[in-house]
Amino acid sequence: MTGPAPVVLLADDDQAITGQLAPLLERSGFTVLVAADGEAALGIAQDSHPDLIVLDVLMPRLDGREVLRRLRRAGVASPVLLLTQVGGSTERAMALEEGADDYLNKPFDPYELIARLRAVLRRSRRGLPALGAAGQLRAGQLRLDRVARRAWLGERELRLTPKAALLLDYLVTHPDELLSRERLLEVVWGWDAMSGTRAVDNRIAELRRALACDPGAPQWIETIPGQGYRFLPAVVVVP
Structure with a gap:
């Protein structure tokens, strides 16, 4: 990382986690503030x-x-x-709808956390607001109402299955971020889902049909062979 070290607030009541994560984050180029409960995290933030x-969902005084x-x-x-210990779809939906930019299930790989943080930081440093906090987003002719869970391409509303939505x-x-099939499977289907990564490919195909996206010359969703997918257009928040 270049420039001043980005400041990370790490809030978790498990001292074993903060005691291991904080030094690792500092070695990775972050300045770390630590909170042991929700009220302390709120005040510091x-x-x-x-x-x-970074907020643990299950904390004393105030949950994440x-x-x-x-x-x-x-x-x-x-x-x-x-950081959540529940992998169900309801938990994931609540986390993202309430303004979280991302989440990880416990137990997690600390280096996956660092990768997630760096991806979010890259977006914010390009001048993008925290997209997870936005109610409506626009990418070219695509408009997404995240509160109503509806999407339009131009004047045409997209009819999508719940998983595709x-x-x-x-x-x-998460624009311009390489997202592996495994990560997308975890996010949409849950870490304990019996579905394989083929389910991700099928829903990507559904989105491409809805968006009239040619996989050979993609303007919406790019396939990175052997790695995953990337959403290509720039995304802006609709006031």
Whole structure:
């Protein structure tokens, strides 16, 4: 990383986790602030406006989702990554709908956390707001209403299966990021899903049909052979 070290607020009541993660994050080029409960995290975030915030969902005094809700109501737009112990679709939907930019299931690979943080940081440093906090997004002729869970291409509303709609939401909120099939499978179907990565490919094909996207000359979703997919257009927040 170049320039001043980005500041990360790491909030988790498990001292074993913060004791291991904080030094690793510092060695990876971050300045780390640590909070052991939700109220402390809320205060530090409101006072310091860190570049990135990592919140454990299950914390004393205030849980991570409540901290996230209060931060967004207070206008703190710092990107937020939630750490959750629940892999179900309801938990994931709540995390993303409440303004989280990403999440990881516990237990997780610390280096996956660092990769997630760097991806979010790259977007914010290009001047993009925290897309996870936005209610409506636009990418070219595509408009996504994340509250109503509806999408339009120009004047035509897209008719998508629920899984394809969730997949589109994650792609649009993570533009220009290489997303592996395994990551997309975890996000949309859940870490314990019996579905294979072929399910991801099928829903990508559904999105391409809806968007009239030619895989040979993609303008929406690019296939990275052997690695995954990337959403290509620039994304802006609709006021």
